[in-house]
Amino acid sequence: MAVPLQAKLGQTLDGRFLLTEEIGRGGMSTIWKARDLHNRDAPVVVKIPLPAYSSGIGAWSMFQREEEIGRQLDHPFILKVLPLDATPRRSYVVTEYVPGRTLADRLAEQSPLPEADALAIAAQVCEALVHMHARSVVHYDLKPANVMLCPDGSIRLIDFGMAHTAITARFALSGGVPPIGSSDYVAPEQIKRRRGRISVDVYGVGTMLYEMLTGRPPFPGDDPFVVASARLLGDPPAPRTLTPAISCQAEEIVLRALRRDPAERYPSAAAMKADLDAPERVPVTGLSGRLQPVTRWRRGLRIARHVAMYFLLPVASQVVLFLLLWHHLAHKP
Numbered sequence: 001m002a003v004p005l006q007a008k009l010g011q012t013l014d015g016r017f018l019l020t021e022e023i024g025r026g027g028m029s030t031i032w033k034a035r036d037l038h039n040r041d042a043p044v045v046v047k048i049p050l051p052a053y054s055s056g057i058g059a060w061s062m063f064q065r066e067e068e069i070g071r072q073l074d075h076p077f078i079l080k081v082l083p084l085d086a087t088p089r090r091s092y093v094v095t096e097y098v099p100g101r102t103l104a105d106r107l108a109e110q111s112p113l114p115e116a117d118a119l120a121i122a123a124q125v126c127e128a129l130v131h132m133h134a135r136s137v138v139h140y141d142l143k144p145a146n147v148m149l150c151p152d153g154s155i156r157l158i159d160f161g162m163a164h165t166a167i168t169a170r171f172a173l174s175g176g177v178p179p180i181g182s183s184d185y186v187a188p189e190q191i192k193r194r195r196g197r198i199s200v201d202v203y204g205v206g207t208m209l210y211e212m213l214t215g216r217p218p219f220p221g222d223d224p225f226v227v228a229s230a231r232l233l234g235d236p237p238a239p240r241t242l243t244p245a246i247s248c249q250a251e252e253i254v255l256r257a258l259r260r261d262p263a264e265r266y267p268s269a270a271a272m273k274a275d276l277d278a279p280e281r282v283p284v285t286g287l288s289g290r291l292q293p294v295t296r297w298r299r300g301l302r303i304a305r306h307v308a309m310y311f312l313l314p315v316a317s318q319v320v321l322f323l324l325l326w327h328h329l330a331h332k333p
């Protein structure tokens with residue numbers, strides 16, 4: 001395990017990467033813009049886990065996995081990890097620098113987006129996913145803060161901190177917990193702790209597309225628990241009720257990606273991309289008319305089910321056991 005790194009502005013890491021600007025700080029890492037002194041001062045980005053975070057072995061292997069997964073991928077819409085010598089003590093990841101801003105930044109400024117822009121961005125995310133899914137990599141954390149918009153109109157999918165490959169998924173099945181992204185964008189099967197695979201990413205694109213088209217996430221709110229569990233109880237409002245200018249086809253695409261049952265979603269990112277590329281050919285099946293809103297009644301039913309499962313059932317089975325035992329002892333000759 002590498003020694004946690006306390007990075008400072010102006011510091012040069014391993015004689016090569018000169019840190020010039022802190023550009024982001026997440027819960028787990030700091031993101032620095034840097035100059036690569038071994039490559040004509042090319043701008044790069046250095047991601048350094050926060051000391052508190054990098055001190056655990058599990059967390060550390062997660063960070064290394066982010067780098068390994070990044071190296072398996074090679075696509076114009078996916079952030080490139082710089083190939084460096086395998087130094088076991090190096091506690092940072094270096095990637096290309098992406099000029100531009102995140103989709104979250106754009107949505108903070110302009111939202112909803114014009115339909116054509118929203119569909120084009122979602123189609124590019126799908127194209128990146130096709131490349132990843134073909135290599136058994138699932139992103140698991142698709143959200144506007146993890147999509148960068150470049151000045152040339154292309155996107156760059158970033159942040160593979162939650163991503164899993166088939167191999168790491170096998171580890172997770174043998175005791176690990178499936179990763180859960182932000183509550184606004186998490187898929188229903190992730191909350192139920194069922195390991196979804198590509199269906200989770202299809203849902204993730206659906207949540208982003210919903211937000212781009214309507215200006216709000218499918219299930220808004222301040223309490224992450226309520227926000228996350230709402231998607232188990234019902235469907236979001238039909239996008240055209242929030243933004244009437246959206247086409248019926250765009251609404252159909254977003255609702256198909258957000259189906260609660262993964263089997264009813266697009267079977268692949270490629271299938272979703274095909275619809276996003278040619279929305280005029282999408283048949284409108286009236287998904288918007290079959291939505292089930294999240295009601296108080298449904299919330300109550302779910303709470304009642306939980307009470308029955310976790311309280312009444314165990315108590316009832318104890319009582320039955322007691323009665324059987326009592327009957328057995330009382331009638332013993």
Ligand SMILES: Nc1ncnc2c1ncn2[C@@H]1O[C@H](COP(=O)(O)OP(=O)(O)O)[C@@H](O)[C@H]1O
Pocket residue numbers: 023024025026027028029031045047079095096097098099102145146158159160161
């Ligand atoms: N290669 C990059 N080029 C430019 N900005 C980046 C790059 N990588 C990350 N960022 C910025 O830093 C933020 C956090 O990066 P991210 O990899 O998502 O880290 P975290 O795991 O903390 O979410 C991004 O939302 C983006 O604004």
Ligand SMILES: [Mg+2]
Pocket residue numbers: 026145146159
């Ligand atoms: Mg991120």
